[in-house]
Amino acid sequence: MKEFSCGDVVPGCTASFRASTDGELMMKVAAHAHDDHGLTEISSDLADAVKQHIRVAEHA
Numbered sequence: 705m706k707e708f709s710c711g712d713v714v715p716g717c718t719a720s721f722r723a724s725t726d727g728e729l730m731m732k733v734a735a736h737a738h739d740d741h742g743l744t745e746i747s748s749d750l751a752d753a754v755k756q757h758i759r760v761a762e763h764a
């Protein structure tokens with residue numbers, strides 16, 4: 705499982721996500737960024753920042 709906490713990129717945000725693949729995780733993060741942060745698209749800079757903070761969860 706891959707894991708990402710939005711607060712690692714957006715200070716103060718408490719949302720966190722889990723998915724089996726990076727791609728699936730990015731889709732969840734993109735949907736959250738759109739719905740909760742008003743971002744209409746994920747810039748490559750933001751995508752890179754997210755990828756740098758993706759963790760591998762020990763327990764699926």
Ligand SMILES: [Zn+2]
Pocket residue numbers: 710711714717718719736737740741
């Ligand atoms: Zn967030």
